[in-house]
Amino acid sequence: MNFDRAKLGDIDALHALVESAYRGESAKRGWTHEADLLGGQRTDARALREIIAADNQIILLAKNRNAIAGCVQLSRVGDRLAYLGLLTVDPALQAAGLGKQLLAESEQFVREQWQAQAIEMTVIRQRLDLIAYYERRGYARTGEHRPFPHDDPRFGRPKSAKLEFAVLRKPV
Numbered sequence: 001m002n003f004d005r006a007k008l009g010d011i012d013a014l015h016a017l018v019e020s021a022y023r024g025e026s027a028k029r030g031w032t033h034e035a036d037l038l039g040g041q042r043t044d045a046r047a048l049r050e051i052i053a054a055d056n057q058i059i060l061l062a063k064n065r066n067a068i069a070g071c072v073q074l075s076r077v078g079d080r081l082a083y084l085g086l087l088t089v090d091p092a093l094q095a096a097g098l099g100k101q102l103l104a105e106s107e108q109f110v111r112e113q114w115q116a117q118a119i120e121m122t123v124i125r126q127r128l129d130l131i132a133y134y135e136r137r138g139y140a141r142t143g144e145h146r147p148f149p150h151d152d153p154r155f156g157r158p159k160s161a162k163l164e165f166a167v168l169r170k171p172v
Contacts, residue, residue, distance in 0.1 A: 015045050041154075080118065124165060148165060
């Protein structure tokens with residue numbers, strides 16, 4: 001597996017990967033989907049383009065030969081803090097260790113390139129299996145909860161009004 005920063009030419013394949021892993025029937029082949037909690041899109045090409053073009057964000061790709069097998073979004077949010085989001089692994093490849101590799105690459109990147117001392121993420125609070133996955137990798141719940149953007153179509157259509165985010169953090 002090779003790891004590299006996403007470029008504008010990757011957007012179509014990247015968008016297809018993210019949607020296949022988070023929404024719809026294809027997502028249900030993997031264990032990390034949100035299809036039971038959210039409908040609609042997970043992201044769009046415009047949002048991915050904005051992330052790639054930003055100075056304080058990247059999308060790190062995991063490529064198997066030239067095919068994108070996974071990705072993760074990293075954002076510099078403070079002097080010593082980074083944010084991790086959009087961790088995606090092709091549903092057909094889940095449970096084979098690629099998510100763990102993407103986390104390790106992300107932690108190394110923010111530590112070495114941005115001199116971050118911690119990395120933070122938000123996970124839908126109702127996703128206890130996913131939170132447990134991150135806890136096994138050293139992330140801890142901070143006790144903070146953040147509201148889910150119910151009215152923001154960029155995140156999809158919530159199937160429950162009770163969705164909210166739990167904040168997890170790990171020293172790097």
